[in-house]
Amino acid sequence: xxxxxxxAKIGPEFQNRAEWTxxxxxxxxxVRADHNGGDAFWRGERSFRPxxxxxxxxxxxxxxxxxxxxxxxxxxxxxxKCGAAREDVKATGWRPDPTARHEGRYYVAGRPTSRVRNGRxxxxxxxxxxxxxxxxxxxxxxRMSIRSSWLSTGMGAAIIVMLALAFWALRVPHHRQSESPxxxxxxxxxxxxxxGQFNSDANAIAHGKQVCRQLDDGGPQQxxxxxxxxxxxxCPRFSKGFHIFETATVTGTxxxxxxxxDAEISSIASDGASCHGVNGxxxxxxxxxxxxxxxxxxxxxxxxxxxGHGNDLTCTFSFSFPVTEGQxxxxxxxxxxxxxxxxxxxxxxxxxxxxxxx
Numbered sequence: 001x002x003x004x005x006x007x008a009k010i011g012p013e014f015q016n017r018a019e020w021t022x023x024x025x026x027x028x029x030x031v032r033a034d035h036n037g038g039d040a041f042w043r044g045e046r047s048f049r050p051x052x053x054x055x056x057x058x059x060x061x062x063x064x065x066x067x068x069x070x071x072x073x074x075x076x077x078x079x080x081k082c083g084a085a086r087e088d089v090k091a092t093g094w095r096p097d098p099t100a101r102h103e104g105r106y107y108v109a110g111r112p113t114s115r116v117r118n119g120r121x122x123x124x125x126x127x128x129x130x131x132x133x134x135x136x137x138x139x140x141x142x143r144m145s146i147r148s149s150w151l152s153t154g155m156g157a158a159i160i161v162m163l164a165l166a167f168w169a170l171r172v173p174h175h176r177q178s179e180s181p182x183x184x185x186x187x188x189x190x191x192x193x194x195x196g197q198f199n200s201d202a203n204a205i206a207h208g209k210q211v212c213r214q215l216d217d218g219g220p221q222q223x224x225x226x227x228x229x230x231x232x233x234x235c236p237r238f239s240k241g242f243h244i245f246e247t248a249t250v251t252g253t254x255x256x257x258x259x260x261x262d263a264e265i266s267s268i269a270s271d272g273a274s275c276h277g278v279n280g281x282x283x284x285x286x287x288x289x290x291x292x293x294x295x296x297x298x299x300x301x302x303x304x305x306x307x308g309h310g311n312d313l314t315c316t317f318s319f320s321f322p323v324t325e326g327q328x329x330x331x332x333x334x335x336x337x338x339x340x341x342x343x344x345x346x347x348x349x350x351x352x353x354x355x356x357x358x
Contacts, residue, residue, distance in 0.1 A: 092188050092229055101128040106138065108192050109228040109244055113138035136225075139193050185233035194226045208234055222326065247324045248344075252352030254305055254317040254334055256284050259358050261313060267357055268315045275308040275315035281357070283335045284308075290319050290334050294327040305334070323347050 094117070097105040102116035102125060113136045114129040115122060129135040179187075182205050189195040189204060198204035208230030211223060215231070215238045222243040223231075231238050256277050258268035267281045277284030290303040305317035323330060325344040332340045332352055340354060 092192060092232060097128070099128040099131050101125060105129075106191070108136055108138065108225055109232070109242075110134075111136045111244075181233045185230060188229045188233065189226060192225065192229060194229070197226055211235075212238070224324070245325045246344075246348075247322055248348035249320055250323050250347045250351055251320045252290070252318070252332075252354070254284075254290075254319070255353075255355045256281060256308070256315045256317075257355065257357030258313050258315070266312045268310070268312050270311050270315065272311075275310045275312075277315070284315075284317075284337075284356070286317075288317075288335050290321065290332065292321055292323065293331045293333070295329045295331070297331075300324075300327070300330070 092108050092110075093106070094104045095107050097103060097116055098112070099105070102118050102123075104117045105125075105128075106113050106115035106117075111134040112129055112132040114124045114126040115138050116125040116128065117123070124139075126137060129137070185208050186195070186201055186204060189198075195204065198207065204226075207226075211227045211230045212235035215221060215235060221238055221241050223245060225244055228239075228242055228244050231242055256268060256275075258266040265279055267277055267279050268275050269278045274286075276282075276286065284305070286305055286307050288305045290305060291299060292301040292303075293299055301321045301323065303319045303321040305319055308315040308317045310316050323344065325348075327344070330342045330344065330347055332342065332354075334354060334356075337354075337356055340352065342352070
């Protein structure tokens with residue numbers, strides 16, 4: 001495959017005349033920047049995951065840069081703040097944006113998301129995220145920026161507050177303790193936009209610790225994205241090799257056949273714009289339920305057939321529903337017309353296609 005040229009804006013950290021190179025999994029690309037910032041260019045494959053950025057100075061000296069905080073780590077290759085780069089733990093948090101479109105990109109369980117930031121300003125960049133492997137679309141957090149809060153506060157009040165805090169820090173003895181695993185877990189859930197899956201903080205913590213108990217009992221190292229965050233916080237020894245379940249939107253069709261053209265009685269009633277079942281098939285219409293169950297009979301999701309389209313000979317209904325892997329099988333039923341069994345891969349790649357009638 002011939003290399004492609006990509007174009008992006010760069011930040012102040014690249015505003016010099018140095019040559020930049022970085023190594024991805026199987027791809028080497030380069031970035032060249034002028035002293036005024038402006039446009040930067042890099043060469044390489046679209047799918048890459050660089051582990052670190054290596055700036056080369058005018059004298060040819062190699063200056064290693066930490067892949068987590070961006071600090072200069074010198075020739076030793078070990079960051080004083082973050083330590084040596086590790087590939088065994090897929091963490092959740094901010095990292096330098098490997099596409100060079102923004103200063104930072106947010107990762108969830110080691111997977112890049114659409115959330116990016118420049119300085120303290122956050123935004124979404126799904127186009128850049130689609131360039132990275134294992135990309136996850138993540139909604140942008142809604143919060144007022146620190147700069148906006150300062151602008152809304154008078155300078156006089158700010159000075160008074162700072163003086164009061166300084167006085168309190170000098171006069172009141174206190175010891176700052178490190179955050180507990182519970183607090184780290186809840187904060188990570190908030191950052192990932194997953195806190196809404198639980199009724200309360202207590203419910204979220206109970207669920208996270210239950211995940212670790214199941215792993216201690218020999219359960220499989222797999223689960224949802226929220227489960228991976230719980231593992232990172234409460235039992236990081238299981239982080240390596242933990243598989244995050246994928247979720248897919250399944251599309252399906254249900255076709256009702258009305259019989260031969262010369263049949264005296266049809267099983268389909270049509271007005272030219274929509275159609276539905278009659279004469280033994282009256283249970284097939286836009287409100288008919290599509291039920292998704294697992295192998296034990298637990299209902300995972302439901303959908304409706306929706307409006308049918310066709311004529312007196314065939315009437316086709318289209319529907320869709322989300323499904324998450326992790327079940328041994330998925331049983332699909334439409335009304336009382338039988339059960340249809342699929343695997344997750346079959347649903348995700350082929351969808352559901354059911355035909356009823358002659």
